[in-house]
Amino acid sequence: MSDSPVSMHTPGNQPADEASNAADPAQQKQMEQAYAQMKRKMSMAEIGRQIKHKIMVLSGKGGVGKSTVSTGLAVALAQQGHKVGILDIDITGPNVPKMMGLDGRKLHVEGGRIHPAQGHLGVKVISMAFLLEDEDTPVVWRGPIKLGAIQQFIGDVEWGELDYLIIDFPPGTSDEPLTVAQSLPDIDGMVIVTTPQDVALLDSRKSISFASSLKVPVLGVVENMSGYTINGKGTPGSTVEIAAPAGRTLSATCDEDGNFSITLDIFKKGGGQSTAEEFGVPFLGALPFDPGFVRGGDDGVHRIVSEPDGASAIAFAKVVSAVQSQLANGSSSSLEII
Amino acid sequence: MAEEILELRKLERRDTDMELTYEDGTCFVVTYDDLRHACPCAKCSPLRNEDDMSMQLRRTVEAYPKQKPTVQTVGNYALSFEWATGCSSGIYRFERIWDLAHRNDPDRGRPYVHGAW
Numbered sequence: 310m311s312d313s314p315v316s317m318h319t320p321g322n323q324p325a326d327e328a329s330n331a332a333d334p335a336q337q338k339q340m341e342q343a344y345a346q347m348k349r350k351m352s353m354a355e356i357g358r359q360i361k362h363k364i365m366v367l368s369g370k371g372g373v374g375k376s377t378v379s380t381g382l383a384v385a386l387a388q389q390g391h392k393v394g395i396l397d398i399d400i401t402g403p404n405v406p407k408m409m410g411l412d413g414r415k416l417h418v419e420g421g422r423i424h425p426a427q428g429h430l431g432v433k434v435i436s437m438a439f440l441l442e443d444e445d446t447p448v449v450w451r452g453p454i455k456l457g458a459i460q461q462f463i464g465d466v467e468w469g470e471l472d473y474l475i476i477d478f479p480p481g482t483s484d485e486p487l488t489v490a491q492s493l494p495d496i497d498g499m500v501i502v503t504t505p506q507d508v509a510l511l512d513s514r515k516s517i518s519f520a521s522s523l524k525v526p527v528l529g530v531v532e533n534m535s536g537y538t539i540n541g542k543g544t545p546g547s548t549v550e551i552a553a554p555a556g557r558t559l560s561a562t563c564d565e566d567g568n569f570s571i572t573l574d575i576f577k578k579g580g581g582q583s584t585a586e587e588f589g590v591p592f593l594g595a596l597p598f599d600p601g602f603v604r605g606g607d608d609g610v611h612r613i614v615s616e617p618d619g620a621s622a623i624a625f626a627k628v629v630s631a632v633q634s635q636l637a638n639g640s641s642s643s644l645e646i647i
Numbered sequence: 648m649a650e651e652i653l654e655l656r657k658l659e660r661r662d663t664d665m666e667l668t669y670e671d672g673t674c675f676v677v678t679y680d681d682l683r684h685a686c687p688c689a690k691c692s693p694l695r696n697e698d699d700m701s702m703q704l705r706r707t708v709e710a711y712p713k714q715k716p717t718v719q720t721v722g723n724y725a726l727s728f729e730w731a732t733g734c735s736s737g738i739y740r741f742e743r744i745w746d747l748a749h750r751n752d753p754d755r756g757r758p759y760v761h762g763a764w
Contacts, residue, residue, distance in 0.1 A: 490723070490724075491721050491738075494720065496723065522724070523724050524724035524741070525723055525724075526723075644655055644657070645656065645657045645658070646658045646660070646719075646720075647657070647658070647659040
């Protein structure tokens with residue numbers, strides 16, 4: 310079904326001479342596709358106006374916690390009373406719906422427009438996961454097909470007015486971020502997520518250079534899995550020793566109540582900050598290695614919701630605040646085309 | 648080291664050329680013929696590798712009807728032009744527009760090698 314004017318004409322309703330000049334089915338399909346593409350482009354421009362801030366969340370390496378940061382950003386901003394949406398661009402491995410407690414939901418389509426699912430605090434979510442028959446079905450698409458799906462996710466979705474749209478990407482600097490950066494006008498910037506180890510930092514540097522080549526500002530670098538804090542109890546005044554990575558021994562002294570706390574830098578520490586400094590981009594903060602993020606992701610309740618006063622939520626609040634500061638500093642100059 | 652380019656603030660499409668105004672207020676004029684001859688698409692770029700083909704490309708673009716193109720930004724980094732002839736392939740990075748405005752070689756003397764840009 311199409312709302313293209315092309316499809317409204319049937320050969321049977323046309324005069325004979327007009328019918329003989331009618332486009333053959335292949336041409337008609339091409340014209341319909343061109344019409345749909347044009348409509349989508351116009352719609353993308355309109356979406357650009359309706360959404361105040363558009364933030365891309367990327368990383369060079371997989372498994373560093375992009376979706377955790379994306380969903381955390383979205384929920385934290387929604388907690389502040391903002392209207393927020395998440396666009397899960399990870400076509401082949403979409404997991405934002407599960408992390409937002411929207412597993413198994415179906416999207417509502419009305420008037421040819423896709424309406425996002427709404428999660429906790431009214432956060433709107435669009436993801437490929439909503440379109441899969443079952444979660445074990447792989448999406449095996451080549452680049453151009455993915456590109457079409459992404460443009461549809463941007464142009465055919467009824468986001469409505471939003472204060473923030475968080476766009477969660479698969480790892481790397483390939484088709485997906487390039488397509489979004491070309492299709493969605495006035496992107497505020499990219500948040501680069503990394504873990505402290507060299508392999509992740511190496512890939513993060515590529516992401517920063519990628520942003521530079523697309524002239525999309527880097528809002529900053531977030532270092533995830535920065536350190537795992539062990540809290541425990543012992544005899545007041547006694548010293549506790551723990552075997553740490555790299556053959557080191559960490560020690561802590563129990564306080565007068567017997568409490569001690571030691572932070573293990575499982576994946577090293579400080580690499581995100583040093584990378585940010587090296588490239589002259591802001592460091593937004595470090596998030597601790599917290600198994601609660603894993604449980605929250607599986608249960609669909611983000612850590613900052615389940616434990617709003619915990620160390621992770623506090624660290625997250627600092628990151629969100631830093632992102633907002635960067636947005637406030639951002640220049641709003643735009644090109645006037647006459 | 649890359650030359651620092653200023654931010655393009657205004658693009659005024661005129662009948663046969665466009666006037667570009669940069670953030671420091673300086674204005675430049677780039678003709679549509681120059682713009683189309685410098686098209687960075689994979690079809691036009693190889694034609695500038697050799698002088699005779701480049702001149703042929705120049706004659707071709709000069710023969711096109713002079714009409715204002717539709718101009719759109721491509722993300723934050725480039726402009727695309729849709730011409731009345733239906734061509735809209737070239738994505739012109741702002742650096743390229745800057746080079747054209749300053750009468751620099753937009754290809755920076757590098758021959759086009761397919762897949763290398």
